[in-house]
Amino acid sequence: MAQDRRSLLKTAAAAAIAPALGAGLAGLPGRARAQGANTLKIGVLNDQSGVYREISGPGSVACVRQAIQDSGIAQRGVNVEVVFADHQNKADVGSTIARQWIDRDGVDVIFDVPNSAVALAVNAVVREKNKAYFNSTGATTDLTGAQCSPNTVHWTYDTYMLAKSTGGAMVKTGGDSWFFITADYAFGHALERDTTRFVQAAGGKVLGNVRHPLQSTDFSSYLLQAQQSRAKVIGRPMPARTPSTA
Secondary structure, three states, X not given: OOOOHHHHHHHHHHHHXXXXXXXXXXXXXXXXXXXXXXXEEEEEEEOOOOOOOOOOHHHHHHHHHHHHHHHOHHHHOOEEEEEEEEOOOOHHHHHHHHHHHHHOOOOOEEEEOOOHHHHHHHHXXXXXXXXXXXXXXXXXXXXXXXXXXXXXXXXXOOHHHHHHHHHHHHHHOOOOEEEEXXXXXXXXXXXXXXXXXXXXXXXXXXXXXEEEOOOOOEOHHHHHHHHHHOOOEEEOOOOOOOOOEO
C-alpha cells in the first residue's frame, strides 16, 4: 500500500513516542527524565537551504509537528518538544549539531537527515550516545550494512532498492552499457556501486564514470565524456532536485 510522506513521518513519530506512553519515559537516559517525567524532545535535522530543501527542509519539520498533533499524545500527558537545524549538507556540521543536541539540549531522538554522508555521521553519534535515530531521507545502504546500528531505523528508500529496480531492468530492455555521472559523496558512491552490481549481474557492463561536487549545476563536460563512451545508458547518482544545465 502506497504511503505519502506525511503518513510515513506520522508513523515514525508514533513509533518514537509509543514507548514513552507505557513506561513514562523510564527507558530514556537521565537528561530526558530531568526535563520532566513525561517529556520527549525530538530533533529534526535536515537541509533547510540546499538541494534537499524541497524533499525535506521546512516541510519535514511541519510534518513531524503535525504527526505529534495527530497522535493526541499531549492529551495523554506527554509533552513533546521539537527543535530543528540545517546541517548544510556537511557531515561535520551534522554530527556537531547531533552531539550538541544530545549532550547540551537533551534531545532524545533525531529524525530525517537527508544526505547520506551526514546520515552516516549522525548514525555514529547516536549509537555512541545510545539515543534513537529515524532516518527517512538518507539512502545509503551502509546504514543497514557496514554501519548498521541498533539505534537507527532506516526506511522509505535506499540505494539497494533504487539500483535493483532500475539497473537490472534497464539491462533486460537493452540498456546493457552504462556511464555514470555521479555526485561525489556517500549517496552517489553507494548508488553507483549498487547499480553497477545489478547491471553486471544482468549481463551488462559499465564503460566509465565521472564524479562531480554535490552542488554542481553545469554538466556539459560530464555529458560530453558520457557521449564519447558510447554507452546506451547514462546513470545519474545524484539528488533528484539538483538544478542543472547541459
